[in-house]
Amino acid sequence: MQNKPLVEVKKLQKNYGDTEVLKEIDGTVMPGQVICVIGPSGSGKSTFLRCLNMLEKPTAGQVLFEGKDTSKFSEEELTTLRERMGMVFQSFNLFPNLTVLDNLKLAPIRVKKMSDKEAEDKALSLLKRVGLEEKANVYPSSLSGGQAQRVAIARALAMDPEMLLFDEPTSALDPEMVGEVLAVMKELAEDGMTMVVVTHEMGFAREVANEVWFMADGYILEKNKPNEMFEHPQNPRTKDFISKIINS
Numbered sequence: 001m002q003n004k005p006l007v008e009v010k011k012l013q014k015n016y017g018d019t020e021v022l023k024e025i026d027g028t029v030m031p032g033q034v035i036c037v038i039g040p041s042g043s044g045k046s047t048f049l050r051c052l053n054m055l056e057k058p059t060a061g062q063v064l065f066e067g068k069d070t071s072k073f074s075e076e077e078l079t080t081l082r083e084r085m086g087m088v089f090q091s092f093n094l095f096p097n098l099t100v101l102d103n104l105k106l107a108p109i110r111v112k113k114m115s116d117k118e119a120e121d122k123a124l125s126l127l128k129r130v131g132l133e134e135k136a137n138v139y140p141s142s143l144s145g146g147q148a149q150r151v152a153i154a155r156a157l158a159m160d161p162e163m164l165l166f167d168e169p170t171s172a173l174d175p176e177m178v179g180e181v182l183a184v185m186k187e188l189a190e191d192g193m194t195m196v197v198v199t200h201e202m203g204f205a206r207e208v209a210n211e212v213w214f215m216a217d218g219y220i221l222e223k224n225k226p227n228e229m230f231e232h233p234q235n236p237r238t239k240d241f242i243s244k245i246i247n248s
């Protein structure tokens, strides 16, 4: 791992009207790190993730990407930021009127100005990477949820991102499809992709994360290595959350 942080979050706050959703968040993401953000529903996890790539504008505080204050970015720089910090959502957001291949080719052609052939080669190699080469010419409606999410991951990878943000990527899936998506994410992690993953999949957090951040009431109350977090949580709120999950 390199020494310079990819992302630094400093005293990040986010309010919606009078509601303080993020109260004072600090954190550092190093290149190659996998960070899983866990915590109760409504604690601000998705909002935090969306502040990282400026889909939500922080009310106060800073998010630095490669040392640069993203709050000062122009629209053009923000677009580049979101390409370099790809995001995978709970709902796959594929274009229904385009084949899987065309979903993957779209951004490389439009944004990276690749030729059709280059974009196609890239798309096919990414489909291979997520185990879906045979689905290149079908439409998203014929994919299972697990397959659609794997295509969504491939689409995020098509922009050669520096890091990926995952917002509960398996929450909308039938249970039998969760494993195939987590397996792709695990492979990405093993290949060195920097990832911040909001998840309820504690097995994944335990096995794949370098660090787990526990969020509650708009604060990160505890950051720890997965084994420590799950076996010796320090904060009483973390203890309570983890004991409920383990006993549920």
Ligand SMILES: Nc1ncnc2c1ncn2[C@@H]1O[C@H](COP(=O)(O)OP(=O)(O)OP(=O)(O)O)[C@@H](O)[C@H]1O
Pocket: 016, 019, 021, 039, 040, 041, 042, 043, 044, 045, 046, 047, 048
């Ligand atoms: N655009 C918005 N406008 C107003 N309130 C919002 C908005 N987005 C989120 N909130 C509120 O912020 C709080 C935190 O929401 P957020 O989705 O970040 O939590 P979460 O931890 O990701 O929850 P979950 O695990 O259920 O997805 C919630 O009370 C939510 O209602």
